[in-house]
Amino acid sequence: MSTETRDILQSAADWQAAGRKVALATVVSTWGSAPRPAGSQLAIAENGDFVGSVSGGCVEGAVVAEALEIMRSGTPKQLDFGVSNDEAWEVGLACGGKISVFVERLE
Numbered sequence: 752m753s754t755e756t757r758d759i760l761q762s763a764a765d766w767q768a769a770g771r772k773v774a775l776a777t778v779v780s781t782w783g784s785a786p787r788p789a790g791s792q793l794a795i796a797e798n799g800d801f802v803g804s805v806s807g808g809c810v811e812g813a814v815v816a817e818a819l820e821i822m823r824s825g826t827p828k829q830l831d832f833g834v835s836n837d838e839a840w841e842v843g844l845a846c847g848g849k850i851s852v853f854v855e856r857l858e
Contacts, residue, residue: 756792759803763794763857772797774818776854778805779829783848786810797822805852806832818854827855
């Protein structure tokens with residue numbers, strides 16, 4: 752396990768120990784030009800704090816917004832961003848790549 756991954760998971764564990772709800776986003780697949788490789792993670796606390804990276808730019812903002820909803824509902828979700836998706840341009844993934852990010856609430 753990389754130092755970065757340990758830091759992300761440790762932050763998530765610390766937030767949980769402090770009584771906060773936490774979600775974890777993980778890049779599950781990429782295609783073409785993608786800013787972060789599969790396995791990259793982002794931990795998000797219920798107050799909007801986050802650590803790590805799944806893409807960069809506005810994609811992470813969209814992932815954080817979805818994570819906050821997933822913390823409330825408890826229902827995990829796979830998010831897909833890519834050039835064929837109109838949202839890709841809106842969230843800043845215009846580099847020709849595609850990424851899939853799985854977001855789940857940590858229990």
